[in-house]
Amino acid sequence: MAVLDIKGISKHFGAGVLAVDNLELTVGDGELVCLLGPSGSGKSTLLRMVGGFETPSGGSITIDGEEVIHLPPERRPTGMVFQSHALWTHMNVYKNIAFGLKLRRRPADEIKRRVDAVMELVGLAGYGERQTHQLSGGQQQRVALARSLVLEPKILLLDEPFASLDQHLRERLREEVRDIQQRLGITTLFVTHGQDEALSMADRIVVLRDGKVEQVAAPDVLYREPATPFVAGFIGTMNLIEGTVSNGTFSRAGFSSPLPVGDGPVTFAVRPEALVIAPAAGAGAAKIHRVTDYGTHAIVDLELPDGLRLKSMVPEARHWTTGQAVDLAPRAFSAYRDNALIYRSNAAR
Amino acid sequence: MAETFAPPRRIDWVGISFAVVLTLVIIFPLIVVGTWAFTNVWRYPAIIPQEFGLRFWSQTLARPDVWSAITTSISLACVVTLLSAIICLPAAFAFARLEFPGRSLLFFSFLAGQAFPKFGLLVAIAGIFLGLNLIGTFWGVVLIQLVGTLLFMIWIPVAAFQGVDRRMEEAARDVGASPLRVFWSITLPQAGPTIAAAVLLTFVNTFYETEGAWLIGAPGIRTMPVLMISFINNQPVIQYGAVLSVILWIPSFFALLFARRVISGGSFARGFGA
Ligand SMILES: Nc1ncnc2c1ncn2[C@@H]1O[C@H](COP(=O)(O)OP(=O)(O)OP(=O)(O)O)[C@@H](O)[C@H]1O
Numbered sequence A: 001m002a003v004l005d006i007k008g009i010s011k012h013f014g015a016g017v018l019a020v021d022n023l024e025l026t027v028g029d030g031e032l033v034c035l036l037g038p039s040g041s042g043k044s045t046l047l048r049m050v051g052g053f054e055t056p057s058g059g060s061i062t063i064d065g066e067e068v069i070h071l072p073p074e075r076r077p078t079g080m081v082f083q084s085h086a087l088w089t090h091m092n093v094y095k096n097i098a099f100g101l102k103l104r105r106r107p108a109d110e111i112k113r114r115v116d117a118v119m120e121l122v123g124l125a126g127y128g129e130r131q132t133h134q135l136s137g138g139q140q141q142r143v144a145l146a147r148s149l150v151l152e153p154k155i156l157l158l159d160e161p162f163a164s165l166d167q168h169l170r171e172r173l174r175e176e177v178r179d180i181q182q183r184l185g186i187t188t189l190f191v192t193h194g195q196d197e198a199l200s201m202a203d204r205i206v207v208l209r210d211g212k213v214e215q216v217a218a219p220d221v222l223y224r225e226p227a228t229p230f231v232a233g234f235i236g237t238m239n240l241i242e243g244t245v246s247n248g249t250f251s252r253a254g255f256s257s258p259l260p261v262g263d264g265p266v267t268f269a270v271r272p273e274a275l276v277i278a279p280a281a282g283a284g285a286a287k288i289h290r291v292t293d294y295g296t297h298a299i300v301d302l303e304l305p306d307g308l309r310l311k312s313m314v315p316e317a318r319h320w321t322t323g324q325a326v327d328l329a330p331r332a333f334s335a336y337r338d339n340a341l342i343y344r345s346n347a348a349r
Numbered sequence B: 001m002a003e004t005f006a007p008p009r010r011i012d013w014v015g016i017s018f019a020v021v022l023t024l025v026i027i028f029p030l031i032v033v034g035t036w037a038f039t040n041v042w043r044y045p046a047i048i049p050q051e052f053g054l055r056f057w058s059q060t061l062a063r064p065d066v067w068s069a070i071t072t073s074i075s076l077a078c079v080v081t082l083l084s085a086i087i088c089l090p091a092a093f094a095f096a097r098l099e100f101p102g103r104s105l106l107f108f109s110f111l112a113g114q115a116f117p118k119f120g121l122l123v124a125i126a127g128i129f130l131g132l133n134l135i136g137t138f139w140g141v142v143l144i145q146l147v148g149t150l151l152f153m154i155w156i157p158v159a160a161f162q163g164v165d166r167r168m169e170e171a172a173r174d175v176g177a178s179p180l181r182v183f184w185s186i187t188l189p190q191a192g193p194t195i196a197a198a199v200l201l202t203f204v205n206t207f208y209e210t211e212g213a214w215l216i217g218a219p220g221i222r223t224m225p226v227l228m229i230s231f232i233n234n235q236p237v238i239q240y241g242a243v244l245s246v247i248l249w250i251p252s253f254f255a256l257l258f259a260r261r262v263i264s265g266g267s268f269a270r271g272f273g274a
């Protein structure tokens, strides 16, 4: 059982940069939590503070209730996998994995048994004598993972471990790592800036922005109920329409929709699959700018009279042509004001 | 028939002239000196020596001053290289990795000695050494040669340490290595081949160094190169100088062999491995 508890943690770099800003996060036993956010949002900095490679400017980090903030990396029960895998090129695969156990002065037969077991686990059986440069990128990343796992850390930390791999390999390793993580029940904090990766792997996702938590939620909740326009725009594709509400109706250029909130400016959010289009009799609300056929579905790019672009997902491309006038009907939508959710239509729940 | 249409083969004049010039400048003198060393009689105008033999080898090697010069040179080069490594390698690590006040100033002061005409500097140091009674002593020469090694032994290892991937070191900390252990098991093996090259250069350079050895060492300390110069100046017989010169090639030869080992295969790095 290992629980990671981060309380009020901050990190300043010099005077100007506040990389992590008074952040709270709890990762439960055996849980995999993804840190997701744009470049520079403080994901790596947070992870490195947990691993002991950056000293926080303030706050506390406990693992199973024990404060670790004053411990150097070598005395923390954490294992880190780096994006650049950082294998020791002067040692072969076996020695890379065995190094940590040797430092702990385990008996030779135990080292051999544990290294062999973990190599089997990550699919590297028989690769022990290889030099690190004789491995593919995916295999190198497996060695890096094995190097951490063999020490049975309480918390596993991964900083964009698949970022340098090609799409196909990334998807495969993603599944494997998730399998291993669940089999071992190891508490894991995973940094990524790919939303696919976060949505497919995580128990919960933490969306970071400028060093602050924007939202913490399970992947499906995050997709269906983004708490802020930033999350709405960051996860999946979302049409964000700035407009105004008066007398219970939202409007922007040719587009309007009933919206039972008080008068004033509002950000109207609707996913492409929830924005239904129909051929218009007259001028319509929007014009079709482009139709892109993806086979399973098609994406219709729309243009409002004031130039704002929207996307709608339709089952088939062939009913639609560029320049055609259409009417818009949002089936499910939500609305934000002052960076907070103020309305969600029934269907969006 | 295809050959008829092939363009006439171009003669690579540039390559040929390079080869010729290199041969004249490097190989030819070596051959001449090497030949002289194994010659008993070679009188003008013969193109090859009248009599080959080892007469001058036995005469040269029979001289006590030659043997004492050989021991002096070897022990000087060893002591200077060792001291230089002990002083410079930690300093290089500090320059590469630590921030401290006056860092850049100190760094460039190490190199300043090489930026100015060396002989003037040597004369000034000789003046100081005279006052300290270091002239003509072994340790006086060690000191002066030590100054000459700073450039290679600081600059190259600094680059080597800076070239080591910090993530590798962090990964070692992560699996439980103390900072000292990281240095020993990760940083040093990673920087090892480059540092070995610097040590090698230092050894060979020190072995061949003459200005300092002569200015500070005379008359008490005579290294091989200094002895060779005096042979050439004082002896009408060329063979003495030639034999000494061939003996002087030996360290270069071993250095080259060693360098080949270090460069090919990276076996040196693995030797350090945990
Ligand atoms: N050593 C450092 N010195 C100064 N500023 C730093 C340092 N490390 C990170 N920063 C700054 O802190 C902020 C957060 O950086 P961090 O590396 O945590 O971002 P990230 O979310 O991991 O981004 P990416 O997705 O690009 O890896 C950035 O503005 C970055 O410039």
Ligand SMILES: [Mg+2]
Pocket (backbone or CB within 6 Å): A043, A044, A045
């Ligand atoms: Mg990062």
